[in-house]
Amino acid sequence: MGTAEKYKSAGVDLEKANLLVDIVKKIAEKLPQRGVVSQVGGFSGLFSLDTTSYKNPVLTASTDGVGTKIKVAIKANMHKGIGIDLVAMCVNDIITCGAKPLFFLDYLAFGKFDEKVFSELIEGIVEGCKISKCALLGGETAEMPGMYAPGEYDCAGFVVGIVERDKIIDGSNISIGDIIVGIPSSGLHSNGFSLVRKILFEENRFDLDYIPEELGKPIGEEILIPTKIYFPIIRTFINKNFQIKGCANITGGGFIDNIPRILPKNCKAVIKKESWEIPPIFGFIQKLGNISEEEMFRVFNCGIGFVLVIGEEILEDVQSIISALGEKCYVIGHIDKRKENEKQVIFI
Numbered sequence: 001m002g003t004a005e006k007y008k009s010a011g012v013d014l015e016k017a018n019l020l021v022d023i024v025k026k027i028a029e030k031l032p033q034r035g036v037v038s039q040v041g042g043f044s045g046l047f048s049l050d051t052t053s054y055k056n057p058v059l060t061a062s063t064d065g066v067g068t069k070i071k072v073a074i075k076a077n078m079h080k081g082i083g084i085d086l087v088a089m090c091v092n093d094i095i096t097c098g099a100k101p102l103f104f105l106d107y108l109a110f111g112k113f114d115e116k117v118f119s120e121l122i123e124g125i126v127e128g129c130k131i132s133k134c135a136l137l138g139g140e141t142a143e144m145p146g147m148y149a150p151g152e153y154d155c156a157g158f159v160v161g162i163v164e165r166d167k168i169i170d171g172s173n174i175s176i177g178d179i180i181v182g183i184p185s186s187g188l189h190s191n192g193f194s195l196v197r198k199i200l201f202e203e204n205r206f207d208l209d210y211i212p213e214e215l216g217k218p219i220g221e222e223i224l225i226p227t228k229i230y231f232p233i234i235r236t237f238i239n240k241n242f243q244i245k246g247c248a249n250i251t252g253g254g255f256i257d258n259i260p261r262i263l264p265k266n267c268k269a270v271i272k273k274e275s276w277e278i279p280p281i282f283g284f285i286q287k288l289g290n291i292s293e294e295e296m297f298r299v300f301n302c303g304i305g306f307v308l309v310i311g312e313e314i315l316e317d318v319q320s321i322i323s324a325l326g327e328k329c330y331v332i333g334h335i336d337k338r339k340e341n342e343k344q345v346i347f348i
Contacts, residue, residue: 020118020141027122033135035102045137047103049162056165060099063158064089068193072224074151076208079117081226082155083124084131085190088227089251090159091132092306095234096247096262098169099161101134107156108141111148121155124226131229134159167238171246171262174309174335178245180269181318182276182332183233185305187225191252192299196223199289214280222281230306236321246309250301257298259307260344268338269345276330278303297347304332 024040037046051057066085073082091101106125108118118141129136148154188196200206200219208220215222230249237244246262259269282302285291296302310318315331322329338344 019115020113023115023119024122024136024139027119028126028136031126031129031136032133036135036137038138040136040138042138045103045105047135047137047160049102054162054164057162058165058168059160059162060094060097061158061160062090062093063156064093065154065156066190068197069188069190069224070154071197072193072208072220074153076220076224078220078224079120080124080127081224083121083126084128084226084229085124086121086155086157087125087128087132087159088229089190090157091128091134091161092227092230092249092251094159094161095231096169096249097163098167098234098238098244098247099163100235100238101132101159101161101231103135103137103160104129104132105137105158106139107158108139108153109148109155110141110143110153111145112150113141113143114151114153117153125157128229132159132231133235134161169244169247171309172264174245174262174264174267176267176335176337177312178309178335179312179315179331180271180333180335181308181310181315182304182330183230183306183308183322184228184276184328184330185250185279185301185303186228187279187281188223189227189251189301189305191254191301193223195289195291195299196285199285204288212284214284228305233306233322233325233327236325237318240321242310242314242318242321244308244310246307248307248309250305250307252299254296254298254300254302255304256294256345262309263335263344266338267335267344268342269333270336271333271345271347273347275332276303293347304330307332309335 021040035047037048066082070082073079087104206219209218211218248258248262250258282300286296
């Protein structure tokens, strides 16, 4: 038995490497690859940075995963949405500083390689890159028997973006009286799934195809809705030179942990709890799990996936632009003076 055969008997098939590259090339062939110098399959990806539109460009980067939402996708045998989630989790982070995504890379690890699962993941990643207007520069796929069981996988994403130094959005000029605008989420996004799985599938033992009256659709379909990518909205504000003072991606940590990341120490966010429509899935989970309101706002996005902090003078323009893009937004609160030792997010 040769070396390749011995390795294959241990659970790793080297002959699949070329197949993976072919699959990626076929799925990604219609994806605009502006700036990409190298083709998929090399040892590294090459990207030519066009700085002609920038005076003092700054690169920004982020990496993230999808968490245990993957376990639900495996159970449902639906994986394209996970690919979109992977791009969204990274892109939604870098756009908070006003950056434009340049390129994305992925890392996929399988217990045993599955062509269907891999193809669906790549389809989702490519779709996410299209929405984000960024190139798919490359990636890595690992077959790791012993680390993951057959049928299991994990993934991580990496994105690099660019922003003009004097246009970086960092929250430093947020001031008392500013308005907090919330842009709706598409659902649970990719956070809190360890708790979601415990409540729905362990404690209440629902099947993925169970249709609660409150939801009007199968649970599996609802909770696997891909994470919304907010770049098309933020890009419009960037192109129009709107003075967005702060942006927060409402991911793990919810409102309570994420909004303070952009606030000056002397400011607090006052959130009006009834100012937006909370999707039924959140109430369904809260009731079943007997979860406190505070924990809901710390674990989940509760229907708001992205937050903007703006001056009141541009509120109408911001609302008009978001509406023109076919999206909704809500005025969910304002910035107030914070007392010493007071929380930076309060709910009224």
